[in-house]
Amino acid sequence: MDLTNPTTENVTYMIEQIKEKLRMVNVDAMKAENFSTSQYEDLHYMYKMVIKRKKITPNEMQAIAAELGSLRK
Template identity: 85%
Template sequence: MDLSNPSPENVSFMIEQIKEKLRMVNVDAMKAENFSTSQYEDLHDMYQMVMKRTNITPNEMQAIAAELGSLRK
């Protein structure tokens, strides 16, 4: 998938992948429609960072969730 172009489909894909990787419990808070393409670059950076990691500590998960919360519309 080409994630170089900001689009609602790419936003949705990245959010779904992050939720899967983090095994997030509260998935309702992470709906793709809550994110805008206006902050695409920040979301893409977060996506790349999460996908690179093999292990994510609970503290890191909390920080990632907080950052994603700040990116919501």
């Protein structure tokens, strides 16, 4: 998948992958439609960071969730 273009489909894909990787409980808070392509670079950075990690500590998960919350519309 080509994630170099800031499209709604790419935002949806990245959010879904992040939710799956983090095994988030409150998935309603992470709906793809709550994110805009205007924050695409930041979201793409978060996506790359989360996906490449083999293990994420609870503290890191909390920080990631907080950062994603700040990227929401």
